[in-house]
Amino acid sequence: MANTNELYKKYGSTLNRCELFQGMDEKQWNDLLNHFHEEEWPRESCFINHQKFLFHFFIIVSGRVKMYNVDDFSEKEHTLFLLKKGDVFDLFCLLDGVQHQVYYECIDPLKVLAVPMDDLRDWLKKNPAYYQGFLSYAGKMMRMLEENVSQLIFTDISTRLLKLLLSNVDYSSNRLQHINDLPNKEIANLIGSTRAVVNRHLQKLKRNGSIKVSRNKVQIRDISILLKELNNQNKKL
Amino acid sequence: MANTNELYKKYGSTLNRCELFQGMDEKQWNDLLNHFHEEEWPRESCFINHQKFLFHFFIIVSGRVKMYNVDDFSEKEHTLFLLKKGDVFDLFCLLDGVQHQVYYECIDPLKVLAVPMDDLRDWLKKNPAYYQGFLSYAGKMMRMLEENVSQLIFTDISTRLLKLLLSNVDYSSNRLQHINDLPNKEIANLIGSTRAVVNRHLQKLKRNGSIKVSRNKVQIRDISILLKELNNQNKKL
DNA sequence: CATTATAAACTACCTAAGTAGCACAACAGA
C-alpha cells in the first residue's frame, strides 16, 4: 500500500489526465493502483505480436511508443498510433480479449504502469460506474480511426502531411511536438507514404518558409503559411 | 407487454444473432424490448447528420442502410459500413453521446427496432453484466476500422475489389450477397475509388471468367479464379 | 411502342505518388 501511495504521488498528475479513468479521486486511484507496478523499457525495445499485451494493460507515464503494423508482402510499415504520456495500450485486447496483430516499438526510454488484464476487468466489474468512461474512450478511438480512413480516401499526401504537422503544434509555444525529432521515414509511416515522397513535400514547405528541416528534426517557422497552404489544398479540387 | 412479446416472436431469430446483446434469453429480451418500437423507412430515405441518431438507437431487422460520409470539397462519397439485418447503429453515439458526422441512406425498404438512447443506457446501468458485450463489440468495430486503414495503405484498388467480392460470398451457395445488386458507383464508394476505375477492374475479372456483370448486378462465376487472382496480387510486389 | 433516364463500357489523357539510385552531411563508436 505504501508502494501504491507512492505511485499516485509520483504520477497522479499524469493519471488524472488519463481519459480512460475520468472522474476518479485519490482514494479510488489508490484502490486501483494496488494492482499496478512500474516498468521501464529501454529505447528501441520492440515487441512483435507479444503475448505480453494480452495479459497486461499499460499506462504510459513517460516516453513514446509507436503501435504499427507491417504488410506481409511489401514489408512496408504503417504507424497506427504514436502513443505518449497518458495514453494506454492495448485497448483492443482489453475490450475483447483477443490478441492484437500489431507491433510495438519504443521511440524513447519508456516508463509505464502495468496491470494484469484480469485484475483490471475484475475492478471494472466491481466498479461498474467506470464502464461509461471505457465506452466513451472506445467511441473516441473509433472516431479517430474513422477520421483516419476518411483522410486516406479523400486527401493526398501533401494534405495529410500538413494536417499531421498542424495537429502536433503546441499552440502555447508554436513549436512542433511529439513528431519534431523523427526521421522522414517515420513521418512517412505515420501518413502512409514513403520517405522519398515525404521528403519531396517537406522540401516544398521548406522553400516556402513554413518549416525548417535538419537531421532528425522538423521545426515550425511560420504556422500561418502552413494554414494557408492547407486551405489551398482544399480549394484545388 | 403484448406488443413486446410480439416483437420477440417476430424478430427473435434476428435478435439472437445480434452480437451486441450476446447471451440474453427470452425473458431478458422481453424486458429490454419493452423500450423498443418498430419503424419502417422507405427505400432511398436519406438522413444527413440527423439528430435522430443521437436520441435513438436502432437494430436492423430487414433491409440495408449505408453509413457514408462525404468530402466537403470534392463531394466524393465513401461508404463506411453497409449495415444489414442484425447490425445496429449508431454505435458511435451510443458509446460517447456525441453527434456522429455521417450520412445514412436506405438501400432497401428498411425495418428497424428503435429504442431511446437513454432507455438503453439506463437498462445497461441496471444490467451491468451486459457491458462486456458492448465492450467486445466496440473492440470488434475498432479492429474492422483498423483493418480498413491497413488495406487502404497497403493494397491497391484491384486487391481491395477482390477482397470486397470474396468477403461477400455466401459459401453455401457460392453466390455473391449483400453487394450483388449494387451499381459500379456504389462498389467504388465501398473501396474508396471511382466508378470508372472499378469498372476497369471488373472488366478484367469478367474477361478472365471469374465474374459476370450486368446492369446493377455482379455475379460470381468461378471463385477459384478470384482466389488465384488475389494470390497473384500479393506476389506481384 | 417511343421516349427518357440510368448504368455500363471504352478511349485517351494527365498527374501524384511510388521507385531506384547516388552524392553528400551528420553523427556515433572504435
Add this chain to the structure above:
DNA sequence: TCTGTTGTGCTACTTAGGTAGTTTATAATG
C-alpha cells in the same frame, strides 16, 4: 581521426489511378 552508419536531398523514371467524354445497353415510363 578514421570508419561505418544513418538520414537527407536530389534526379530520372514508371505506373496506377483519377478524369473527361462518348457510345452503347438496359430498364422504366407514359
